[in-house]
Each structure stands twice: as C-alpha cells, then as structure tokens.
Amino acid sequence: MFFRFLPFLFIIFSCQKEVKKPSYISFDIKNDSINVILKNPILGKTFLKIIDNTTKYEKILDFQKPDTLAVLKFHVSKTDTISIIKNHTFGLYYGPSNLTSYDTLYNYNLPFLKGKRYKVLQGQNTNFTHKGNFSKYAIDFKMDIGQTVCAIRDGLVIRVKENSDKGGKSEKYLNDANFILISHSDGTYSQYVHLKKDGVIVSEGDFVKKGQPIGYAGNTGMSTEPHLHFGVYKPTKTGFFSIPFILNSIPTSRYKKGKYANNY
Known part of the structure; x- marks a missing residue:
C-alpha cells in the first residue's frame, strides 16, 4: 500500500556519480561558445536547479510553462560538454521554487x-x-x-x-x-x-x-x-x-x- 512517487524520478538527474546527460539538457555549440539548453516539456510551474559541483554555487530558474532556452554558457577554450555534465548537477522540479x-x-x-x-x-x-x-x-x-x-x-x-x-x-x-x-x-x-x-x-x-x-x-x-x-x-x-x-x-x-x- 505504498508508492514512492517522485516527480524527479522522471525529470531529475544528479551528475556527480556518472557522466550522463539528463534528457532535458542539450548543447548548442556556435563559434567559440557552448550553450547549455534546457528543453522543459512540463506543464504548469516548474523550476530548474543547477549546482556547480566545484564551487557549490546554486542557480535556480523558475518557469510558468514549457520552454526552451539557454541556461549556461561557456567558452570552448575553457571546457567541453563532458566536463560540463560532470561538474554540474541539474534538477528539474515541479512547482514554484519559492512557495511560502x-x-x-x-x-x-x-x-x-x-x-x-x-x-x-x-x-x-x-x-x-x-x-x-x-x-x-x-x-x-x-x-x-x-x-x-x-x-x-x-x-x-x-x-x-x-x-x-x-x-x-x-x-x-x-x-x-x-x-x-x-x-x-x-x-x-x-x-x-x-x-x-x-x-x-x-x-x-x-x-x-x-x-x-x-x-x-x-x-x-x-x-x-x-x-x-x-x-x-x-x-x-x-x-x-x-x-x-x-x-x-x-x-x-x-x-x-x-x-x-x-x-x-
């Protein structure tokens, strides 16, 4: 009589233990830049949490509806796509981030x-x-x-x-x-x-x-x-x-x- 329903089970991924790209993250490489693209398919309010695993800096972006946009940008001389995934944790959550x-x-x-x-x-x-x-x-x-x-x-x-x-x-x-x-x-x-x-x-x-x-x-x-x-x-x-x-x-x-x- 139990179900551990975690919306994040479907849409959250921690990148600290293995190098694997979450399904809602893609890359757009143009000229000298690597753009990290969020493709958020979820209805209603959601928020994306990005943690820099090196500095522990946390960035949160709230969304009102499904959207596609660049959430991070890097110079190609500084990093590559594998390192970006390895060094960041991405989590896409249901709801507003600031519900009080x-x-x-x-x-x-x-x-x-x-x-x-x-x-x-x-x-x-x-x-x-x-x-x-x-x-x-x-x-x-x-x-x-x-x-x-x-x-x-x-x-x-x-x-x-x-x-x-x-x-x-x-x-x-x-x-x-x-x-x-x-x-x-x-x-x-x-x-x-x-x-x-x-x-x-x-x-x-x-x-x-x-x-x-x-x-x-x-x-x-x-x-x-x-x-x-x-x-x-x-x-x-x-x-x-x-x-x-x-x-x-x-x-x-x-x-x-x-x-x-x-x-x-």
Missing part, C-alpha cells in the same frame, strides 16, 4: 463518487509505509479494481501514467504504479496512485473539476492489495513534501485504519 504559503483551510473532496463509502486501509504517519517527508500524510482507501477515482480539488492535470500492468509487494514494483498528478491554484499538488492499466480517463493538459471522475482504481506498483493511495503535496527546493489537509470537512489525521469514509 498555501490554503491550509481548503476543504478537499473525497476521491470517489457521491453515494459511495470506502474503508481506510492506512492512515497518516504510520510505521508501515506512510512515513517520511513524501508519504507521511498520505491516505489509502480500499477500492476494488475498476472503481471510480475522482478529483479532490479543481486543477490542471500535469502528468499521467497508465501503461503498467505490474504490481506486487516487492520494492522492485515501486516505479510500476499508474498515477495521476494534478496541480492546484495555490501551488499545491494532489496525486492518485495504483490505478489500473489504461485506467486514466483524463489527459495531460486537461483542467478537471472537484469531484470529476479521473480514473479507475487498481493494484499496480508496490501494493499489497487493490486500493487508492493519494495525498496532497507542497513543492520545495528539495522535492515534494507531504502535507496534512482537510478531507470532506474532517482533518485527515482522523482517518484511521478500519474506519469508513462516507461520501453522502
């Missing part, structure tokens, strides 16, 4: 249809898998494969994955979970995980409304049984942090294992 506040009183909707009720499989801050900065405030609802998952808040669909049919208790399945990631107007994000194969009914770039069906529950990824794992996150300069929230007018700390949530 968000709506802590927003009343999120339950992630399923009206008239339904589901049992809590795992609540927040547990010793099983809901612990640490990323998963501390997540909640799991027991849902059978194919049952409808709904958006808990209005937002923009940033990323979806639905091509996996793999799942099991082993950590080797961590990256096999199907999911939906949605950004919200206050800078936060919500995530819905373990969806069935081909179980996403929205597309990247869609704007969804609170309570709108967005997918179908499943058992993909690292999962002990069919269920929905979901949570709300704030972006930070080191990645997503799980945050507590209000769900159907109830603080999520009160959603305990074995209790039912009613969407009536």
Whole structure:
C-alpha cells in the first residue's frame, strides 16, 4: 500500500556519480561558445536547479510553462560538454521554487463518487509505509479494481501514467504504479496512485473539476492489495513534501485504519 512517487524520478538527474546527460539538457555549440539548453516539456510551474559541483554555487530558474532556452554558457577554450555534465548537477522540479504559503483551510473532496463509502486501509504517519517527508500524510482507501477515482480539488492535470500492468509487494514494483498528478491554484499538488492499466480517463493538459471522475482504481506498483493511495503535496527546493489537509470537512489525521469514509 505504498508508492514512492517522485516527480524527479522522471525529470531529475544528479551528475556527480556518472557522466550522463539528463534528457532535458542539450548543447548548442556556435563559434567559440557552448550553450547549455534546457528543453522543459512540463506543464504548469516548474523550476530548474543547477549546482556547480566545484564551487557549490546554486542557480535556480523558475518557469510558468514549457520552454526552451539557454541556461549556461561557456567558452570552448575553457571546457567541453563532458566536463560540463560532470561538474554540474541539474534538477528539474515541479512547482514554484519559492512557495511560502498555501490554503491550509481548503476543504478537499473525497476521491470517489457521491453515494459511495470506502474503508481506510492506512492512515497518516504510520510505521508501515506512510512515513517520511513524501508519504507521511498520505491516505489509502480500499477500492476494488475498476472503481471510480475522482478529483479532490479543481486543477490542471500535469502528468499521467497508465501503461503498467505490474504490481506486487516487492520494492522492485515501486516505479510500476499508474498515477495521476494534478496541480492546484495555490501551488499545491494532489496525486492518485495504483490505478489500473489504461485506467486514466483524463489527459495531460486537461483542467478537471472537484469531484470529476479521473480514473479507475487498481493494484499496480508496490501494493499489497487493490486500493487508492493519494495525498496532497507542497513543492520545495528539495522535492515534494507531504502535507496534512482537510478531507470532506474532517482533518485527515482522523482517518484511521478500519474506519469508513462516507461520501453522502
């Protein structure tokens, strides 16, 4: 009942241990200059963090939408492309780099249809898998494969994955979970995980409304049984942090294992 979703798993790469170019970085060599080009394909707000591994200087660039531009420039007599990758760490993150506040009183909707009720499989801050900065405030609802998952808040669909049919208790399945990631107007994000194969009914770039069906529950990824794992996150300069929230007018700390949530 756990999914270690890291947006950076797909778009972040540390260049300190091996010489390999991140997929979103390319080079443009003209005359005496080497330009380092960012090709940012991500919808919504993002930021690029560049660390000079020699001086430890950190540079952060914020973006409002997908973009392509030069982020570093070097003279060809001073370096080469291999050295640039070796001597710099590039990280492309979801969200704004400087989020200082968000709506802590927003009343999120339950992630399923009206008239339904589901049992809590795992609540927040547990010793099983809901612990640490990323998963501390997540909640799991027991849902059978194919049952409808709904958006808990209005937002923009940033990323979806639905091509996996793999799942099991082993950590080797961590990256096999199907999911939906949605950004919200206050800078936060919500995530819905373990969806069935081909179980996403929205597309990247869609704007969804609170309570709108967005997918179908499943058992993909690292999962002990069919269920929905979901949570709300704030972006930070080191990645997503799980945050507590209000769900159907109830603080999520009160959603305990074995209790039912009613969407009536």
